[in-house]
Amino acid sequence: MALSHAILAALLGAPCSGYDLQKRFEGSVGFFWQASFQQIYRELNKLEELGWLTSSTVRQQNRPEKKIYQITEMGQESLKAWIAEPCDMAPIRDDLLVKVFAGSLVPTQAFLAELEHHQAQHRQRLAIYQQIEQQFFPTPESLSIADKFRYLALQNxxxxxxxxxxxxxEAMGAIVSS
Amino acid sequence: MALSHAILAALLGAPCSGYDLQKRFEGSVGFFWQASFQQIYRELNKLEELGWLTSSTVRQQNRPEKKIYQITEMGQESLKAWIAEPCDMAPIRDDLLVKVFAGSLVPTQAFLAELEHHQAQHRQRLAIYQQIEQQFFPTPESLSIADKFRYLALQNxxxxxxxxxxxxxEAMGAIVSS
DNA sequence: TAAACATATTCAATTAATTGAATATTAGCT
DNA sequence: AGCTAATATTCAATTAATTGAATATGTTTA
Structure with a gap:
């Protein structure tokens, strides 16, 4: 199961709280394995029970206290083992594509609107990626090995x-011309 | 939820049994929303209870009997309504990409092997798509509206x-040169 | 001063998906 | 006669994911 390992991967950089993790997920590993905050908190408890993480409660002034999670040696080993074991390509589960499949049932205009909506979303996501690219990877030739892998994930x-x-x-073109 | 609607979409073409559906899923809608046969049978029962499908038991010679499912008027309406309601882009949940994210933890060779493995899988899938393209859509200009949408799904x-x-x-190149 | 926002976490209910097994019929092979 | 494979379906256990709510503290804004 990948959520646990996605969390371990996210904690590699620096120890942090569930709340921080949730934030960190948006904008990094979360692009490739998204999870709700409830899922993250539940998983953190599970990982601590397994001994893959340790936590320490930190009292803050002006804020509720938080639990900082840190990856353990065991956690790192488990992450490595998981990365090393082969996996298959991820199955696709995409609402829009099953809608396209039966798209002839609804009026063309309605479908076109939906495509425009998705186009906008994908444009926005691409813009985010490109912004990350410019900000964090301006010179891709000279990256540390760790960053090189993160850069490859981004390129994907x-x-x-x-x-x-x-x-x-292509799809919008084909639909309007029919 | 899309599985139910994927099943309805698959049944649009022609009524069939759960077993046939399972087979039909591989090679059409199943590319975009895969499901196990247990899921399909469970869902078929649910859809029949809802009145979106009707079934009739068919005794066959030389084979166990089967239940043929057919989409109802209600089922079609529900499918149309679902297609018409807007949805967001599908979240990505890809093991390999979280592995890439932390890929620097494992030896380069191991990672390269994993990439080759995925390359082979994607090549194979592309070959299947191209075979379908040649076999069923040799002249994409002259398609019925229903087929045009299926063609667009395939193009995706x-x-x-x-x-x-x-x-x-790109990734393999970047990894070997490091 | 009340509302809204940000931090920080937990619990519970439900739905969906995965995994493994079981059952029944017939065909074809050794 | 026994084995494998294909057809055809069901049940049960478990894991994962979604949805909605609740709680607590402090800051900013209207």
């Missing part, structure tokens, strides 16, 4: 969104 | 796999 996102946008254009 | 798959393969090349 960019390829993905670019392909979606190309398809949106 | 082709874009998706092509993007993955481009990324695989």
């Amino acid at each position: 996102g960019i390829h993905y969104e670019t392909a979606w946008l190309a398809w949106c254009e | 798959g082709i874009h998706y796999e092509t993007a993955w393969l481009a990324w695989c090349e």
Whole structure:
């Protein structure tokens, strides 16, 4: 199961609280494995029970106290083992594509609006990726090994969104001309 | 929830049994919303209770009897309503990408092997899509409206796999040169 | 001063998905 | 006669994910 390992991966950088993790998820690993905050908190408890994380409660002034989680040696080993074991390509589960499949049932205009909506979302996501690219990876030739991998993950996102946008254009063209 | 609607969409073409549906899923809607046969049977029962499907038991010679499911008027309406209501872009949940994210933890060779494995899988999937394209959509200009939408779904798959393969090349190049 | 926002976490209910097994019929192979 | 494979369906256990609510503290804003 990947959520636990996504959390471990996110904690590699620096120890943090569930709340921070949730925030960190948006804008990094969360692009590739999203999870709700309830899921994250539940998983953190489970991982601590397993001994893959340790926590320490920190009292703050002006704020509720928080629990800082840190990855353990065991956690790192488990993460490594999981990365090393082969996996299959992720199955697709995309509402829009099953809608497209039966799209002839609804009026063309309605469908076009939906495609525009998705186009906008994919454009926005691509813009986010490109902003991260410029901000964090201005010189991709000279990256640490860890950053090189993060850069590759980002590039995957960019390829993905670019392909979606190309398809949106194509699909909208095909639909209006019918 | 999309599984029910994916099943309805698959039944639009022709009524069939759970077993046939399962087979039909591989090679059409199933590319965009995969489901196990247990899921499909459970869902068929649920959809029949809702009145979106009707079934009739067919005794066959030389084979166990089967239940043929057919979409009802209500089922079609529900499918239309679902297609018409807007949805967000599908979240990504991809093991490999969270592995890439923390890929620096494992030896380069191991990671390269995993990438080759995925490259092979995506190549294979692309080949399947292209075979479907040649077999069922040789002249995309002259398609019925229903087929035009199915063709667009297929094109999405082709874009998706092509993007993955481009990324695989890039990633493998970046990893060997480090 | 009340409302809204940000921090920080937990609990419970439900739905969906995965995994493994069981059952029944017939065909074809060794 | 026994084995495998294909057809055809069901049940049960578990894990994962979604949804909605509740609680607590402090800051900013209207």
